[in-house]
Amino acid sequence: MTLFPPTHADAAALLAFELDNRRFFEATINARPAGYYGLDGVQASISSAMADAMVDRxxxxxxxxxxxxxxxxxxxSAVxxxxxxxxVLGYRIAESACGKGCASEAVRQLLGIAFGKLRLARIEADCRIDNLAxxxxxxxxxxxxxGHSRRSFEHGGGWHDRLHFECHAPRG
Incomplete structure (x- = not known):
């Protein structure tokens, strides 16, 4: 498993990934706009990601x-x-890949990029209190x-608590 920045060549596969996992993702996080779920929406998202990287955002x-x-x-995000x-770190793993070490590997590789090539010093992440995995x-x-924020995230008509995490670059 390896992390790659998205390119326009990934658009069809990325759309398939998002459509295949949409219900799984939306069970715990808020839905993307409806316009995202088409080839034009995914292409626009990839263009936005490329633009964000160009300006270190x-x-x-x-x-x-x-x-x-x-x-x-x-x-x-929020560099x-x-x-x-x-x-701020975020990730989503295909339902079919859960429980196979994919999330841990993605986070491990992303921290390597963050603390290496990008020379960041601190990464934050959060998750719902019920997301033990x-x-x-x-x-x-x-x-x-x-930290632990109470009633800080609305989803599905209800409010949820979040746990807040941080990781610092190794001192060297």
Missing amino acids: GYQYLLKDDNGTILGRANL KRAHFHSA SARVLLRNGFVQF
Whole structure:
């Protein structure tokens, strides 16, 4: 499994990934806009990701297996440079790839990029309090919980708590 920045050549496969997993993702996170779920929407999203990377605002990656099949997505958003050198990590893994170490591997590789090539110093992440698998992925990759926000995320007509995590670049 390897992370790759998305390109326009990935659009059809990325659309298939999103459509195949839409119901699974939307069970725990808010839905993307309806316009996203078409080839034009995915192409626009890839263009936006490329533009964000060009101006150091955010970085998106696709997790692919050895056959080039998309297993998941991982990203760094809200990049802050001056005085912070930080970003926020997010990821989503295909339902069929859950429980196989894909999320842990995606986060491990993304931290390597963040603390290496991108020279970031701090990465934050959060997950719903009931998402124990995601919390384990973060802890397994060196994140430490630093907070718990109550009723901070609305989904499906209800409010949910979130756990907040941080990971710092190794000192060297």
